[in-house]
Amino acid sequence: MTSRASGSTCGDCVFFGERTGIVRTKNVCERPGEGLRTIEKDAAACDFYQVSPRASFGLGTARAAAPAERLARPASGWQILCDTHCHTLFSRHAYSTLEENVRAAAAQGMELLGVTDHYSSMLYAQQTVQDWQYFLNLWAWPRRWHGVRLLRGCEADIVDLDGNIFGHDVFFDEAINGSKYHRPHNLKKMAFAQCDYVIASVHNKDFTEGASREQITRMYLRVLEDPKVLILGHVGRTGLDFDMDTVLGAVKERGKLIEVNESSLIEQKREGSYDRCRQIVSRCAELGVSISFGSDAHIASLVGHHEAVDALLDEVHFPQELVACRDAETFTGVVESAIGPMAE
Numbered sequence: 200m201t202s203r204a205s206g207s208t209c210g211d212c213v214f215f216g217e218r219t220g221i222v223r224t225k226n227v228c229e230r231p232g233e234g235l236r237t238i239e240k241d242a243a244a245c246d247f248y249q250v251s252p253r254a255s256f257g258l259g260t261a262r263a264a265a266p267a268e269r270l271a272r273p274a275s276g277w278q279i280l281c282d283t284h285c286h287t288l289f290s291r292h293a294y295s296t297l298e299e300n301v302r303a304a305a306a307q308g309m310e311l312l313g314v315t316d317h318y319s320s321m322l323y324a325q326q327t328v329q330d331w332q333y334f335l336n337l338w339a340w341p342r343r344w345h346g347v348r349l350l351r352g353c354e355a356d357i358v359d360l361d362g363n364i365f366g367h368d369v370f371f372d373e374a375i376n377g378s379k380y381h382r383p384h385n386l387k388k389m390a391f392a393q394c395d396y397v398i399a400s401v402h403n404k405d406f407t408e409g410a411s412r413e414q415i416t417r418m419y420l421r422v423l424e425d426p427k428v429l430i431l432g433h434v435g436r437t438g439l440d441f442d443m444d445t446v447l448g449a450v451k452e453r454g455k456l457i458e459v460n461e462s463s464l465i466e467q468k469r470e471g472s473y474d475r476c477r478q479i480v481s482r483c484a485e486l487g488v489s490i491s492f493g494s495d496a497h498i499a500s501l502v503g504h505h506e507a508v509d510a511l512l513d514e515v516h517f518p519q520e521l522v523a524c525r526d527a528e529t530f531t532g533v534v535e536s537a538i539g540p541m542a543e
Contacts, residue, residue, distance in 0.1 A: 210240035213249040213305070213345045249305070249346045277512055281524035282503045283313035284354065284398055284432065284458065284493025289333050290317040295499035301344045303496075307503030310527035311348040314340075315398050315493075318390055319356040319365050328371040331386060335375065337393035342543060348527045350534070350541070353390065354398045354432055359406050360414050362421025364399060364428075366390060391427045395541045396534050398458065398493070399425070400432030407439060415441040423449050429537055430491050433460040435476030443482055451488045454537040456523055462495035464507035473511075481515040489533070490517075492524040 209215050209228065215238070216229045228238045230247055285300055286293035295303075297314060304312040316333070323330045337351040356365040366387035372380055391397060399422045401407070407415060419441055422428055431450065434457065450457055459480055463472045483490055496502040512522075519525060523533045534541060 207244040207248055208240065209238045209242045209244060211248075212244055214247070215240070277505070277509045277522065278519065278525045279492050279505050279508070279522065280309055280526045281311040281313070281492065281530045282307075282309055282494050282496070282505075283311075283350070283352070283396075283430065283491050283524060283530065284315050284460065285312065285496040285502050286316050286354075287314060290497070291322055293497035295496075295502075297340070298344070299499040300496070300502050301347050301349060303499040303502035304347045305345040309347055309503045311350060311524075311530055312502070313350040313352045313396070313493075315352040315354045317356075318353040318397075319402060320358075321356075321402065326366075326369050326386060328373060328384075328386075328389075329375050331390060332375045334390040334393065338542070348531070350395045350531075352394050352396050352398065354400055355387075355390075355428075356403070357399055357401050357418065357422055358403075360410055360418050362418045362424070364397075364422070364425065393542075394427060396429035396538055397425070397427045398430040398432040399428045401437045401439065404437060404439070412440045412442060415439050416445055419446045420449050423453055423455060427538060428455070429534060430456045430458050430493075432458050432493070433463050433495065434458070435479050436460065436463040436472040438471065438475065443479065444486070447479075447482060447486050447488045451486065454533065456489055456491040456533065457483055458493050459490050459508050459511065460493050460495050461501075461505055461508050462493075464511060477511060477515065480511060480517060484515055484517050484521065487521065489521045489523045491530070492522070 209226070214228055214230045216227050226238050226240050228236050282304060287295060287297050287300060293316075300314060301312055318334065334353065340349055340351055342349060357363070358365050358367075364387060366385070369386035370383035371386065371389075372383055374380060410418075419431060419434075422431070423446075431446075447457065457479065459476070463476055480490065482488075492505055492508055494501055494504055496504075524530050531541070
């Protein structure tokens with residue numbers, strides 16, 4: 200192949216891998232969708248070259264690939280280039296690493312990936328600051344990895360009818376190394392501090408038993424008041440009854456988003472949630488409320504897939520201009536408008 204990345208080598212490429220065996224070490228090309236093949240580390244980069252994150256640490260001389268050099272995105276009638284909801288091993292019932300999800304997003308042609316692990320009591324029966332140090336170190340993530348813009352988030356549980364979010368009443372007196380804080384630190388505040396945005400979802404519905412439509416409506420309105428909450432997650436899947444126009448109106452007024460969740464629409468989960476999801480998405484179109492897309496992938500092979508979402512958006516003739524995840528520039532603009540500038 201001829202190289203468009205003049206001066207760059209296979210060793211500088213994101214798809215370069217070193218495999219160590221019992222007898223020898225070999226270099227391989229790990230380009231998604233193709234079998235592994237042996238390459239030379241100093242061979243000229245091919246047309247599929249993408250800069251390695253090694254360059255960010257001064258370990259390579261590669262330059263970033265031009266947009267035309269990215270892997271082809273699967274054909275779709277909808278431009279959805281951001282997946283804003285997926286999970287890693289930290290969520291405990293998910294199966295992929297952060298980097299595996301990023302690589303999968305790159306293979307799907309995604310411009311942006313928001314990794315939003317569960318922030319919920321479903322992870323730990325008792326809360327210690329050591330258990331939650333994952334969210335205290337999000338600054339360590341690169342902002343661009345394997346050619347994908349990487350955003351830091353979480354999927355936080357709504358825990359009561361007052362619209363409180365998990366961790367609001369949990370405080371720690373010690374840091375992760377055991378040293379004493381001068382004053383108690385709140386878990387929710389600590390976890391949200393490094394998140395670019397938060398998806399607020401209901402998973403355990405026990406607290407809603409017997410609640411009125413007005414109470415559920417008020418709950419969502421109060422959740423939207425949280426300055427870090429950008430997205431109401433999979434509201435069609437919960438089966439909770441609320442005043443749709445009131446909640447969607449508040450979402451629009453605050454410049455926030457309603458999620459269209461691929462996992463809620465796939466065959467295994469479609470029964471009981473599809474009609475409600477369709478109703479919500481249709482009303483968003485009528486009221487001019489913007490939506491986000493989330494694969495809700497709990498394994499890398501599902502990251503970036505939006506086939507069921509495409510079908511639903513087609514069915515209700517949803518306006519493309521209300522798809523906040525249509526490209527990275529649009530979505531990051533929504534984040535910064537609703538929440539504020541993101542730290543580098």
